[in-house]
Amino acid sequence: MSARRKVLLKVIILGDSGVGKTSLMNQYVNKKFTSQYKATIGADFLTKEVMVDDRLVTMQIWDTAGQERFQSLGVAFYRGADCCVLVYDVTNANTFKTLDSWRDEFLIQASPRDPENFPFVVIGNKIDLENRQVPARRAQNWCESKNNIPYYETSAKEAVNVDQAFQKIARDALAKENDDIYKPQVASVPDIRLDSNTKQKSGKCC
Amino acid sequence: PPDSEQLLERRPVETNDEEEEISTITCKDIETGGNTAKSKPDVATPEQSLISDFQIVTNLQGQLPPRLPPRPRLPPLSREEWESYREIDGRVSKENEEKFRARVFAGSIDHSIRREVWKYLLGYFRFDATDIERMEEQKAKEREYEVMKKQWESFLPQQEANFARWRELRNLVEKDVIRTDRDVELFHSVSSPQLKQLQNILKTYIMYNMDLGYVQGMSDLLSVILAIMENEVDSFWCFVGLMDMIHDRFEITQEFMRLRIKQLRTLLKVSDPEFYKYLGEKDSNNLYLSFRWLLVDFKREFQFSDLMILWEVFWTLHLSPDYPLFFALAIIEKERNNMMDPKFDFSDIIAHINGLSKNLQLEELLEKAESICRQVGAVDHLPEELQPLVRQPLPPPFTFPSAK
Numbered sequence: 001m002s003a004r005r006k007v008l009l010k011v012i013i014l015g016d017s018g019v020g021k022t023s024l025m026n027q028y029v030n031k032k033f034t035s036q037y038k039a040t041i042g043a044d045f046l047t048k049e050v051m052v053d054d055r056l057v058t059m060q061i062w063d064t065a066g067q068e069r070f071q072s073l074g075v076a077f078y079r080g081a082d083c084c085v086l087v088y089d090v091t092n093a094n095t096f097k098t099l100d101s102w103r104d105e106f107l108i109q110a111s112p113r114d115p116e117n118f119p120f121v122v123i124g125n126k127i128d129l130e131n132r133q134v135p136a137r138r139a140q141n142w143c144e145s146k147n148n149i150p151y152y153e154t155s156a157k158e159a160v161n162v163d164q165a166f167q168k169i170a171r172d173a174l175a176k177e178n179d180d181i182y183k184p185q186v187a188s189v190p191d192i193r194l195d196s197n198t199k200q201k202s203g204k205c206c
Numbered sequence: 207p208p209d210s211e212q213l214l215e216r217r218p219v220e221t222n223d224e225e226e227e228i229s230t231i232t233c234k235d236i237e238t239g240g241n242t243a244k245s246k247p248d249v250a251t252p253e254q255s256l257i258s259d260f261q262i263v264t265n266l267q268g269q270l271p272p273r274l275p276p277r278p279r280l281p282p283l284s285r286e287e288w289e290s291y292r293e294i295d296g297r298v299s300k301e302n303e304e305k306f307r308a309r310v311f312a313g314s315i316d317h318s319i320r321r322e323v324w325k326y327l328l329g330y331f332r333f334d335a336t337d338i339e340r341m342e343e344q345k346a347k348e349r350e351y352e353v354m355k356k357q358w359e360s361f362l363p364q365q366e367a368n369f370a371r372w373r374e375l376r377n378l379v380e381k382d383v384i385r386t387d388r389d390v391e392l393f394h395s396v397s398s399p400q401l402k403q404l405q406n407i408l409k410t411y412i413m414y415n416m417d418l419g420y421v422q423g424m425s426d427l428l429s430v431i432l433a434i435m436e437n438e439v440d441s442f443w444c445f446v447g448l449m450d451m452i453h454d455r456f457e458i459t460q461e462f463m464r465l466r467i468k469q470l471r472t473l474l475k476v477s478d479p480e481f482y483k484y485l486g487e488k489d490s491n492n493l494y495l496s497f498r499w500l501l502v503d504f505k506r507e508f509q510f511s512d513l514m515i516l517w518e519v520f521w522t523l524h525l526s527p528d529y530p531l532f533f534a535l536a537i538i539e540k541e542r543n544n545m546m547d548p549k550f551d552f553s554d555i556i557a558h559i560n561g562l563s564k565n566l567q568l569e570e571l572l573e574k575a576e577s578i579c580r581q582v583g584a585v586d587h588l589p590e591e592l593q594p595l596v597r598q599p600l601p602p603p604f605t606f607p608s609a610k
Contacts, residue, residue: 017422018381036388039381039422041506042498044560045553060553067378067422069458076494094374 007057009173010080012110014102015087016095017066020125023156024087025063028166033157040065043077052170059170075109083119083173084110085165090124090153093133096142103146113180119172120149123165128155270476271584276573277603280313282515288319296337298326303333304601311524312604314515320434327521328431329447330440351439354413355406372412375419379408386425390510392433404428407442414446421456424449426505430513451521455501466500467493470531472591477535477578481542489552495559496534503530512568519572525579526595532582536574537566 013021022037029046045062062081064074084106088095103120112118122143124134136153143149150172152165287309291302298306315323325331330347331340358372366373383404387393392400404425412419428445435441454462471493475482485491498506503517520529545558582588583596 017378036385038385038387038506039425041423041426041501042494042560043556045556065422069421069460072460073463073494073497076492079489 007055007174007177009057009059009082009170009177011059011061011083011085011169011173012078012081012106013061013063013085013087014106015066016089016092016098019066019087019089019092019095020156021066021087022063024085024123024125024154024162024165025061027156027159027162029061031159033159041070043074050167050170052167052174055174057170057174059166059173071105078106078110081106081110081112082176083121083169085121085123085169086149087123087125088134088139089126090134090139091126091129091131096124096134096139099142116147119169119176120146121165121169121172122149122151124151124153125156127153127160128158271581273577273581276570276577277312279569279572280309280604280606282314282316283309283319283323284316285319288323296340297335298333300334307522307524308601308604310518311522314518317514320514321436321440324431324434324444324518325440327518328444329450330443347443348439351410351442355410357413358409371416371419375412376409378422379405379412379420379425382420382422382425383408387429390429390433393429400429400432403432403438403441406438407432407445410442411445411449415449415453418449418453418456423456423502423505426502430505430510430517433510434514448521451523452503463497463501466528466531467496469528469591469595470496470500470534472589473531473535473582473595474538476585476589476592477582478539478542481538481546484546485555488550488555490555495556498560499534499537500530504533507563507566508568509564516568516572525576525583525597525600527597528595529575529579531595532579533571533575535578536571537562539574539578540566540571 013025015021017039022040023033025046026037027033029048040063043062043064045060048059048061050057050059062077064071064077084103086099086102088099090096099122107115107118110118122139124136124139139153140151143151150168152161152168154161154165156162283306288306291298291306293299310323310327326333332343335343358376361369361372383401384396386401386404392398393404395401407428408420408425411424424445427448428441431444431448432438432441435444449456455466471482471491474485474493482491485493503513503520505513508516516533520533523529526532541558541562545555547554550558579596580600582592583598583600588596
């Protein structure tokens with residue numbers, strides 16, 4: 001099984017503005033943290049090659065803007081995602097409350113084939129700060145209620161637990177990707193029709 | 207038809223369908239001289255759409271007048287020139303205002319007079335006010351600013367606790383200001399008074415326009431204004447003037463941003479059908495790659511010194527009320543060959559576009575944008591969708607009055 005095809009895993013990071021999505025991505029990929037990041041506008045991504053078990057995979061990590069109104073345009077980037085990372089800030093309870101809607105919105109917009117089993121990972125970031133508002137237990141409970149989403153607590157600033165979280169993300173994304181290969185593809189090639197009547201008739205059937 | 211675009215926009219997986227529907231509509235517009243398509247278009251089969259796409263391109267291609275060679279940019283507007291537009295009492299006549307706008311469009315403004323001239327361009331100062339009137343108005347504006355600033359400064363803790371909308375917006379401002387242009391010296395230190403001023407202005411703007419509030423991207427626009435004004439009150443009112451021009455793009459529905467991106471798509475389809483088709487093959491012809499450009503007027507793509515020149519051109523509204531679209535087209539045209547790499551996919555194109563940041567030659571692009579805008583403006587039967595984008599008739603290029 002050594003001559004396997006190159007695997008690209010697409011990961012989307014979602015969460016409220018200022019929870020540390022860009023910082024997490026940069027800490028993981030570039031091993032850097034700076035307080036000079038700018039608010040993300042539009043979308044950007046970084047790639048990183050990692051080993052998952054004995055396989056070399058390329059992670060393509062997409063970072064999007066956090067303010068809600070920009071999401072309707074951001075969805076163009078959700079397509080083909082293999083894993084979705086939901087990030088909140090442990091010092092800000094509101095950013096935790098919105099995880100539900102981030103998850104729902106992702107499932108609606110990306111419409112994965114098997115939404116029940118689509119891999120998510122939840123990250124509670126900024127554990128280096130003191131004024132914690134969301135107890136770990138509360139976040140764990142939420143994750144359990146959503147079909148046991150894996151949960152990590154990180155500090156992007158101090159590089160705590162970031163690698164571990166992304167290892168899990170890579171593993172789950174790869175599992176999903178492998179799974180997809182063996183499932184029959186949904187017909188994506190439209191039937192070739194010679195005239196529009198045929199199409200109208202077939203549209204009315206049943 | 208505008209609705210159909212929006213409805214389809216919510217189904218990102220099927221962008222190609224959406225594209226084809228637009229082509230059909232645009233095609234009809236053109237064939238009938240540009241004002242039909244009130245009724246819902248027939249659903250096109252894939253084959254029909256292909257034909258339509260072909261037709262729209264050839265039809266407009268046939269009508270596209272030749273591109274004029276780029277006109278070199280003029281030197282910046284000097285203080286002497288600026289003074290020459292003003293009457294003895296300080297007023298600028300309508301006629302001179304028009305000349306002034308054409309002049310700034312062609313060469314931007316000398317840095318030494320930006321602080322004064324921006325106040326006019328941004329609508330803080332009236333062109334038709336005398337110096338005396340303007341001083342009085344400025345004093346009144348100062349008082350108004352203080353009133354609005356006091357309003358949020360004097361919230362009691364219990365009031366804030368009971369005011370979720372304010373807390374949400376205030377938090378957004380605070381989170382964004384500490385990550386606004388920290389790589390620029392003026393805003394570098396956490397304790398820099400300019401960071402505090404950015405906060406004050408944006409919080410006061412929330413009180414001024416609670417409906418719009420604070421939206422990400424605003425701090426990016428304000429920092430450049432503050433760098434020129436070096437004054438909190440003046441920056442606030444210039445920012446208000448700027449928002450009066452461009453608030454649509456920050457609205458919660460994002461309809462206007464969608465419209466602009468759609469207009470850019472149509473412009474590209476008309477001006478460079480080959481590259482447009484290529485982007486379609488790479489799932490990129492939705493042109494969302496231009497979102498960052500268009501939301502904050504290329505703020506992330508240029509240094510402050512270039513942004514000032516660029517924004518002055520935009521603010522003149524001289525050739526187009528939405529000139530950034532033509533500037534975007536100029537960048538795309540400049541970079542198209544670099545992006546037409548057979549190995550490129552969707553993500554490579556985004557990476558290329560995002561990687562252009564701080565690597566663009568402003569002058570060349572400004573010249574190109576003007577050529578493109580004049581070329582499109584000279585089309586006989588412009589699609590209805592593009593008509594609002596160019597002033598008709600297009601003003602002739604600025605020339606200095608010939609010496610006697």
